[in-house]
Amino acid sequence: MTPPTTPNNGPFQPPLTPPPPPSFRWNPPPSVSGGPSAPRSSSSLSLSPACSSSKTPITLSALLPIPCLASPPFFTPTIPSRHGLQSVCVFGNYQSFKLRSPLRTNAAMRSHLRVPIAIIFYNVNDRGDFGRNVKVTNDYSLENILNEAAMQDRTVILTTLNEAWAATNSIIDLFLESFRIGDRTRRLLNHLVIIALDQKAFMRCQAIHTYCYLLVNEATDFHKEAYFMTPSYLKMMWRRIDFLRSVLEMGYNFVFTDVDIMWFRDPFPWFHRDADFQIACDHFTGSFDDVQNRPNGGFNFVKSNNRSIEFYKFWYSSRETYPGYHDQDVLNFIKVDPFITELGLKMIFLDTANFGGLCEPSRDLNKVCTMHANCCYGMDSKLHDLRIMLQDWKYHLTLSPSLKRLSIISWRVPQNCSLDSLKHYHGSPEKSVQED
CATH class of the missing domain: 3.90.550.10 (Spore Coat Polysaccharide Biosynthesis Protein SpsA; Chain A)
Known part of the structure; x- marks a missing residue:
């Protein structure tokens, strides 16, 4: 996959030091405020500042704006469908970027969505080999x-x-x-x-x-x-x-x-x-x-x-x-x-x-x-x-x-x-x- 870019099309650079653990933030724009009936894709995905070392959101193509989760204990967070989410950003301590799509959020509950997960890794030489490091x-x-x-x-x-x-x-x-x-x-x-x-x-x-x-x-x-x-x-x-x-x-x-x-x-x-x-x-x-x-x-x-x-x-x-x-x-x-x-x-x-x-x-x-x-x-x-x-x-x-x-x-x-x-x-x- 092509690495994500910043709005000025420069290469994505992971922060050299871990940012403070971000809190869960979700501010749906008008395009997705309608909930699960919203379209499943649009021209860009913006990671909120909680997912970036700068205050400028990172933009990725072909996905919707997403919230962020800090230090996820698992890779399939439960997201109520009323939020109208199409993707979830999570932090991990690995120096690479991975986009895994689609992942289910709650296979046992019909009221939840299957969504992609964008995972930002940083500050480890392991290059995102999360299978060996995350339970x-x-x-x-x-x-x-x-x-x-x-x-x-x-x-x-x-x-x-x-x-x-x-x-x-x-x-x-x-x-x-x-x-x-x-x-x-x-x-x-x-x-x-x-x-x-x-x-x-x-x-x-x-x-x-x-x-x-x-x-x-x-x-x-x-x-x-x-x-x-x-x-x-x-x-x-x-x-x-x-x-x-x-x-x-x-x-x-x-x-x-x-x-x-x-x-x-x-x-x-x-x-x-x-x-x-x-x-x-x-x-x-x-x-x-x-x-x-x-x-x-x-x-x-x-x-x-x-x-x-x-x-x-x-x-x-x-x-x-x-x-x-x-x-x-x-x-x-x-x-x-x-x-x-x-x-x-x-x-x-x-x-x-x-x-x-x-x-x-x-x-x-x-x-x-x-x-x-x-x-x-x-x-x-x-x-x-x-x-x-x-x-x-x-x-x-x-x-x-x-x-x-x-x-x-x-x-x-x-x-x-x-x-x-x-x-x-x-x-x-x-x-x-x-x-x-």
Whole structure:
């Protein structure tokens, strides 16, 4: 981003010494005094003198005048919508300028706005590496966030994100783009909750999405890319299973999706109405209830009831029965356990024709709902093939209805992602943290 300028177009110079802590000041000009109905942008943004070492406001383009907060304890201040605010300026002790837009102020309260936050940093050589210096925490409980994001039937869409996957122009951006360009999928973003596994992922989530929740686990560092079957990977996968169990106990149904899954079509019409637990497959045998199907834990739809809750408890406790295995392997072990029959759990395996992946791609773009970058090792390979996948889908959208019906195109993937690239891992489907 271009650094902010002063009114005389000179470069922005942070003060050499910290100014006195500014008080909260808000004097809305006539252009925004109308409250939340005011326009969301104008030609300039003026930081009040409290945000500057001089008495002359700093002017930035394309935003509205904003108030200032001193020494913020968090990055998502609660701003009542009656103030008609479009942005918030906050001070931090870091020598750089950052503009993060948009951030929610109160995701759990409809009476609040999602607003950009302009952050002025000063007097530290750290260059604004705020992820290492500022403790970021949830402003709202998981229950509040789920309640706000849920559909009328209490269904939410969940995904997990860590720092390694949260970088700009990385997999999270492709994931969200797929929702925006998919068939009847854009509206589903209103029901998506991103579960951040570290503080930087949490802050990136807040910059690009409405519903974010920081899953705190101080015992394990989840911010790096965790490779398949490493101790960090196993801890993360089992932490995920336990977390999903807690969501079920709160009374919410969920679609869990790995972030390396592209959403090209609304999947809900393709789900089975009477199933408790539905899961995508690496390999589909052709029968929805065949236990010989190879399930993939990266995509599943689960209804909240006593059967599913007990199933998730059993799944989680089975990690001790099968130590050293990840959740997907353990699921393959327990799917034939008599306890599942005793529970009365109805388990359905989803057809790869609709819920495909690079292990077994969906061939017909007229039927595909989701495509998973599974059977792939390493973020670079995954990013390459996911971008090709999005390009293929965009081309499909340009075709006339008659050409679409002819199914004249298919995926150009896998390319960099291939089983051949995994041979040096002795045949194990080596995957990165979100690929299970």
